[in-house]
Amino acid sequence: xxxxxxxxxxxxxxxxxxxxxxxxxxxxxxxxxxxxxxxxxxxxxxxxxxxxxxxxxxxxxxxxxxxxxxxxxxxxxxxxxxxxxxxxxxxxxxxxxxxxxxxxxxxxxxxxxxxxxxxxxxxxxxxxxxxxxxxxxxxxxxxxxxxxxxxxxxxxxxxxxxxxxxxxxxxxxxxxxxxxxxxxxxxxxxxxxxxxxxxxxxxxxxxxxxxxxxxxxxxxxxxxxxxxxxxxxxxxxxxxxxxxxxxxxxxxxxxxxxxxxxxxxxxxxxxxxxxxxxxxxxxxxxxxxxxxxxxxxxxxx
Amino acid sequence: xxxxxxxxxxxxxxxxxxxxxxxxxxxxxxxxxxxxxxxxxxxxxxxxxxxxxxxxxxxxxxxxxxxxxxxxxxxxxxxxxxxxxxxxxxxxxxxxxxxxxxxxxxxxxxxxxxxxxxxxxxxxxxxxxxxxxxxxxxxxxxxxxxxxxxxxxxxxxxxxxxxxxxxxxxxxxxxxxxxxxxxxxxxxxxxxxxxxxxxxxxxxxxxxxxxxxxxxxxxxxxxxxxxxxxxxxxxxxxxxxxxxxxxxxxxxxxxxxxxxxxxxxxxxxxxxxxxxxxxxxxxxxxxxxxxxxxxxxxxxxxxxxxxxxxxxxxxxxxxxxxxxxxxxxxxxxxxxxxxxxxxxxxxxxxxxxxxxxxxxxxxxxxxxxxxxxxxxxxxxxxxxxxxxxxxxxxxxxxxxxxxxxxxxxxxxxxxxxxxxxxxxxxxxxxxxxxxxxxxxxxxxxxxxxxxxxxxxxxxxxxxxxxxxxxxxxxxxxxxxxxxxxxxxxxxxxxxxxxxxxxxxxxxxxxxxxxxxxxxxxxxxxxxxxxxxxxxxxxxxxxxxxxxxxxxxxxxxxxxxxxxxxxxxxxxxxxxxxxxxxxxxxxxxxxxxxxxxxxxxxxxxxxxxxxxxxxxxxxxxxxxxxxxxxxxx
Numbered sequence: 001x002x003x004x005x006x007x008x009x010x011x012x013x014x015x016x017x018x019x020x021x022x023x024x025x026x027x028x029x030x031x032x033x034x035x036x037x038x039x040x041x042x043x044x045x046x047x048x049x050x051x052x053x054x055x056x057x058x059x060x061x062x063x064x065x066x067x068x069x070x071x072x073x074x075x076x077x078x079x080x081x082x083x084x085x086x087x088x089x090x091x092x093x094x095x096x097x098x099x100x101x102x103x104x105x106x107x108x109x110x111x112x113x114x115x116x117x118x119x120x121x122x123x124x125x126x127x128x129x130x131x132x133x134x135x136x137x138x139x140x141x142x143x144x145x146x147x148x149x150x151x152x153x154x155x156x157x158x159x160x161x162x163x164x165x166x167x168x169x170x171x172x173x174x175x176x177x178x179x180x181x182x183x184x185x186x187x188x189x190x191x192x193x194x195x196x197x198x199x200x201x202x203x204x205x206x207x208x209x210x211x212x213x214x215x216x217x218x219x220x221x222x223x224x225x226x227x228x229x230x231x232x233x234x235x236x237x238x239x240x241x242x243x244x245x246x247x248x249x250x251x252x253x254x255x256x257x258x259x260x261x262x263x264x265x266x267x268x269x270x271x272x273x274x275x276x277x278x279x280x281x282x283x284x285x286x287x288x289x290x291x292x293x294x295x296x297x298x299x300x301x
Numbered sequence: 302x303x304x305x306x307x308x309x310x311x312x313x314x315x316x317x318x319x320x321x322x323x324x325x326x327x328x329x330x331x332x333x334x335x336x337x338x339x340x341x342x343x344x345x346x347x348x349x350x351x352x353x354x355x356x357x358x359x360x361x362x363x364x365x366x367x368x369x370x371x372x373x374x375x376x377x378x379x380x381x382x383x384x385x386x387x388x389x390x391x392x393x394x395x396x397x398x399x400x401x402x403x404x405x406x407x408x409x410x411x412x413x414x415x416x417x418x419x420x421x422x423x424x425x426x427x428x429x430x431x432x433x434x435x436x437x438x439x440x441x442x443x444x445x446x447x448x449x450x451x452x453x454x455x456x457x458x459x460x461x462x463x464x465x466x467x468x469x470x471x472x473x474x475x476x477x478x479x480x481x482x483x484x485x486x487x488x489x490x491x492x493x494x495x496x497x498x499x500x501x502x503x504x505x506x507x508x509x510x511x512x513x514x515x516x517x518x519x520x521x522x523x524x525x526x527x528x529x530x531x532x533x534x535x536x537x538x539x540x541x542x543x544x545x546x547x548x549x550x551x552x553x554x555x556x557x558x559x560x561x562x563x564x565x566x567x568x569x570x571x572x573x574x575x576x577x578x579x580x581x582x583x584x585x586x587x588x589x590x591x592x593x594x595x596x597x598x599x600x601x602x603x604x605x606x607x608x609x610x611x612x613x614x615x616x617x618x619x620x621x622x623x624x625x626x627x628x629x630x631x632x633x634x635x636x637x638x639x640x641x642x643x644x645x646x647x648x649x650x651x652x653x654x655x656x657x658x659x660x661x662x663x664x665x666x667x668x669x670x671x672x673x674x675x676x677x678x679x680x681x682x683x684x685x686x687x688x689x690x691x692x693x694x695x696x697x698x699x700x701x702x703x704x705x706x707x708x709x710x711x712x713x714x715x716x717x718x719x720x721x722x723x724x725x726x727x728x729x730x731x732x733x734x735x736x737x738x739x740x741x742x743x744x745x746x747x748x749x750x751x752x753x754x755x756x757x758x759x760x761x762x763x764x765x766x767x768x769x770x771x772x773x774x775x776x777x778x779x780x781x782x783x784x785x786x787x788x789x790x791x792x793x794x795x796x797x798x799x800x801x802x803x804x805x806x807x808x809x810x811x812x813x814x815x816x817x818x819x820x821x822x823x824x825x826x827x828x829x830x831x832x833x834x835x836x837x838x839x840x841x842x843x844x845x846x847x848x849x850x851x852x853x854x855x856x857x858x859x860x861x862x863x864x865x866x867x868x869x870x871x872x873x874x875x876x877x878x879x880x881x882x883x884x885x886x887x888x889x890x891x892x893x894x895x896x897x898x899x900x901x902x903x904x905x906x907x908x909x910x911x912x913x914x915x916x917x918x919x920x921x922x923x924x925x926x927x928x929x930x931x932x933x
Contacts, residue, residue, distance in 0.1 A: 023753050052737040057573070060745075067742055068754045073734040074742030075576055076754070077569070078599055084566035088573020088581070091557050092531065093735060096577070117562040274530070274555045281578040281733065286528030286699045288554060293694045296553060300512035301332070 014048055016041035021069045027062060032183030032209035032220075036130055037066055039189035040101070044072075046194050047097075055096045057086040059111065061103035062137050063130030063209075080110030083118045083127065087268075090123050093281045094269040097197060098125040105135045108144040108164050118202055119173030124267040126196045126203045129166065130183075132211035133218050140214035147217075166206050167248040171241070171261045176201035178248070178261040182227050183209040184220040188257060195259060201267050208255070223255070230258035238262045305335060305360040307500040308367045309449070310384050312353035313376025315346055322374070322442040323354040324513075325463045326449065330358050331513055331686045333459050334505025338363040339513075340683040340879070345538070345622040351379050358502065363685060364650055364803035368883055371500045372452075374445045375400055388412040393498050395448050395491075397441070415452070415494050419444050423483055430479040443480040447487030452495050453502040457488050512692075515684035516654045516676055516800070519692070520610060521546040523658025524582055525554050526697045529608070531581040533559040533570035535589060538622045539681035540612040543584035564589035568596040568609065575605050576743065578704075578733030580662050584610035587629045588619065594636045597671055601641030603743040604721070604729070604769065606665035606672075608658070613677040613850075615877045624877030625678035627799060627850030631858070633673045634828050642668065642727075642772040644780070645828040647675040649802025652691045654680065657825060659697050667702030668776045669731060675827070677850070679879035680800035703730045705739070713738040719750040723764055727771030773829045780826040782838050787813060787820030793889060794842035796868065797849065798824035798856050800879070805848055807882025812889060819889070824856065830863045839866045846892070847871045848885060870896075 019041040027033045044054055056067035060079035067074035073096070077085050082100040090098045100107075107115055107129045118127070134152070135141040142152040142159045145166065149158035170178045177199040181192040189207065196203035208227070210220045230236050230247065237243055244261035269275060311319045320341075327337045338357040344350030357367050369389045375381040375396040385394055385406045393413040394402060402414045419441050427437025443464060450460045464484055469477025514522070521543050524532070534544040548558040557574075561567045567583045574581040585593065590611045600607045611633060615626040633645050644664050648657040654676065661672040705713075710732055718739040722729040729750075732739035746754040747762050755761045783796075787809040797805045805821045812819035822842060839845070839860070847857040847868040852875050857868045872888050874880060 021753075022751075050737065051740045052735055055577075055734060056742075065754065068744065071740060072742075073740055074744075075573070075603070076742060076744035076746065077572075078595055078745055081565065081569050081596065084561065084569035085573035085576075088531075088533065088570035088575075089577045090573075091559070091570070092574035092577035092579040092581070096735065113562055114566055117566070272557055274551060274557045280530050280557055280574070281735070283530060283555065284528070285530075285580060285701070286526060286697060288525075288694070290695055292553060296550070296694075297510075297512055297689060300514060300518075301510050 014045045014050060016045050019044055019051055019071045021071050023068050025069050026065065028213055030212040031062070032132065032207075032211070033063055033066065033130060035183045035186050036063070036128070036189060036207055036209065037069055039186055039193055040066070040099075040128070041070065042190035043193035043197060046190070047197055049097050049197070053095070053097055055089050055098050057082045057089065057098065057100045059102045059106035060137070061106045061135075063101060063103040064106060066101040066130075080106050081114065082106070083111060083114040086125050087118065087121065087123045090125055090269060091272065091275070091280065093279045094124065094275055095279050099197065100125065100127045102127070102129055103136075104129055104131040104133060104145045104166075105143045108166055112144070116169070116173055119170055119175045119204075121268045122174065122176055122201045122265055124200055124202070124269055126193070126199075126205065128193065128196070128205045129207060130209050131166070131206050132209040132215055134211050134214045136211050136214050165248065165251075166204070167260055168245065170204045171244055171248055175204050175261070176263040176265050177203035177259070178244070179204070179259045180206045180208065180257055182223055182257055183207055184223060185227075185257070188229070192258065199262070201265060226253060226255045227257050228254060230256050230260065303371075303500045304503055305358065305501070307371040307453075307502070308355060308357045308369055309372035309374060310353055310355050310370050310387070311374040311376070311445070312351070312380030312384055314348075314379075315343065315350045315352050316348045317376045318439050318442045319352060319354060319374075319376055321467065322446055323356055325467055326446055326460075327356055327513055327684075329455075329459045329463045330502065331511050332462070332508060333455070333502075334508030335360060335502065336362045336511075336686045337513065338366060338683065338685040340366050340679065343623050351383075353380065353384070360505065362688075365807050365882055366683075366879075368881055372449065372498075374449065376441060376445070385412070386410075391499050393452065393494075395445055413494070413497050415448065415491065417444065417448065417487065417490060422486060426482050426486070427479055430475045432476070432479060437479075440480055440483045443484045444487040447484035448491040451488045451491035452498040453500060454495060455502040456504065457485070459504065460484055460488075509688065511686040511688050513684050514651055514687050515542075515682055516648075516651055516680035517542040517612065517682075518546045518684075519651045519654035520584070520648075520658045520674065520676065521550070522692065522694070523655040523660075524608070524662065525550065525556070526655070526694045527580065527659040527662035528699050529580040529582050529662055530555070531557050531559075531571065531574040531579050532583065533561050533567045533574075533581075534584050535561055535564045535567045537564070537586045537589040539614055539625075539678040540584045540586045540589065540610060542681060543610060543612070564592040565596065568593040568607075571607055572596060572600050572605050575600075575607050576603065576734070578735075580606070580666070582608040582610065584612065586612050586614050587616050587632070590629070590633070590636070598637030598639070598641065599745045600671045601637065601643060601769075602745050604669040604731075605743070606662075606669055608661045608665055608672050608674065610658075610674040610676065612681045613675065615875065621877040623678065625680075625800070625850065625879050626875060626877060627677060627801075627855070628852075628875070629675065630798070630827065630851070630855040633675055634859070641769055642670045642776065643828070644668065644670065644672040644776065644826075645675060646672065646826055647799030647824065648680075649799050649823060649825055650680075651685055651687055653802070653825060655692050663700040664776070664779070666704055667700060667728070668772050669702070669728060670772060675799055677800045703728050705730050705732045707736065710736040710738050720752045721748060721750045721765060721768070723750060723768050725771075726775040727768050728775065729768070777829050777831045780829060780831055782831070782834055783822045783824040785820060785822060788818050789820070790818070791820035791843070792818045793820075793844045793846060793893070795819060795821045795885065795889065796823070796842070796845055796847050796856070797821070798827060801848060801850065804880040804882045804885060808885035808889065811882060811886035815886075815890075817890065817893070827856070827859070830859070832863050835860075836864045836866070839864060844869045846889060848880065850874055850880070
């Protein structure tokens, strides 16, 4: 009822400003996160999702501060632990638009275990990864997406491991929406986020993001000539698993942006009988009837 | 003749179906209006380990196991080797003709051995019914029940009913018929021994319907009655059966239950659901709880109402998975970095597992903090017959504290809602996310009244930290004092917590019956402690003996830390097995004697030493007690 009333009010026009938080933003000047924050607000406005119907969950890291700067429901949790919280929120109130915003260290490093299981579960939520390929908040250590040989304070002779490919992992793991966008292209980011939020099922958006302080290789200038948009490729079909996998492996001189893979599969919540009719949070707290309890008692006698 | 008061032990190899026969017999007895207490003892194996269950039956309610074993149902040689020596005088062991019984042990205990060709007969009846040898031999179960019914004068029909229910939903099931035939044969065959067995089981004239429930089921029921709609967990014995029970009941009560990828996810899912306004919980054992600790602190910081069950087993690390212990108390009281309000409750008995878990959900929402339920392996598996009136599901009153209703939220001006408002009692009005007037964030960082990150300002830190910690003072008054059991002015007070409740009560009864004036002081609500009230209760105890399932007397440490009161003696057990009443009583008696001897010999120095529990005060008292006994 309240939602209806608000939406019918003449001043109910959602713009990116509707999601303006009051907090002072503490990111470094020039950080890619600013663009991501704006694009998230634009996507919400475009989809007409009012602040009280969006729920942001994050971990710890530069990018994980994003929910603090947005006017919407939010839970800023622990490093690596956003996805289980987000899925718990979704099961409790599946009418909520749940968005996890985390960094590459958070989502693919410490949170990798949760990531893999979220992919196969297909909870109806969006995961935006601000992937700057470095641990910034702890001052420049290498991350799971740093390239092999990356020199940092903990890898002075270069990282020994090869880098983690999140989009390949996501497609292989069962995500039903996998996309990549770029912090140097605000319009593309906003469009991609909107598509991801609209998608029914688990949507991953990996954002190629610059870090002006700790990543002097993967800068906006480095990405700009390399990225290209899949939308411009008429032959590419994001529903073709093999084609998607090929594109997901592409890196270096040519880096594809856009929706790499889409699949239809029932969401996790759609398959949970207890919430088929009413969100869990709207159901009565206790107060089962005597008949229900009598049935129970009889079954244990 | 001993009517309606006996203990029987069913032992054999895992997979032989002793659980089925134990549960089946228990059900038949309860339907006949008798009370039962069943405890399980099993190894951490699926097949092949040695298991037994012990069934105590009485016409009065029974709350704890009894060591006086009247009857052993030996399913294999090992069962006979282990349990013949436990038989009470005049008891009996039922076994296959191929199982050898030591006649010397039997003679010494004046016990009987009733041998039957179980294997041959089950094959003879089972094979023509189309059963393979393995399944035919499993009817040993049914045969044992038939014999038990015959020698205890228990009506065959009562057994037959349960067999029909267990083996065949529809009439004419060949398995059910074969089992009935085996039971009939065994019953008829065993009637001739009935005169040699003194214990009899007589159905009540007007049987009352009762349920059979174990501690973990009762915890699940408490959660359901309190309106918990969400449980997420990762399997870990002995906590697993809580999510299993709730999953089995999920259709009836419309619950969401989720097995997660690990215990970290288990508690995080529950926190996500709780933050969104649903009553939510997770359940595990100590190892899983260890993984949950960081998130537990987060729930403390974000003031998210949450219930966590730790079903203790001996540790550290993997420890003894199927066994019991009380080693996690201090861990639960202190788990996580820094400080935040929490509640620790240790239920004792099935009815307490139910009621105190239900209550935990009210406390969690009233004080907006994690509530930790501390149970243990023994209590998780032990079941008893429970009267309908003991678990008044329909009467539970949901209290959500300062949770804002929709109409209250409608009154709030947008932008003015402070989730972490500074209040005198430390509790801030809580909005369930989703209302346009109360859009807010919560964060594991230190935060402002609005819930926004403020991890630098010392003034804000003091205000928020003090606000949270004030809740401890507020909740203290609702915490219950330990309960007294037994004589008002006793010479000896037995102090314990959680699942040992009824074993300690039984010890008190035994001691009083033998002329030692005893009572018990038992803790269910453990933390936070209300020191002032507690000191008064402790002052009533003269010679205080601490009884715990750990090495370092953790509750005694807590009591001494908060009140300064030292215990006079400690009875500590950490072999993975539960306390029994008679065992406690015997230890108390021998300790009292020892103390008297020490005082009597001046050459023997008694050190005043808190660690071993003797502080001089106690020894003097022990002397007094002993003198009183002599005078009596």
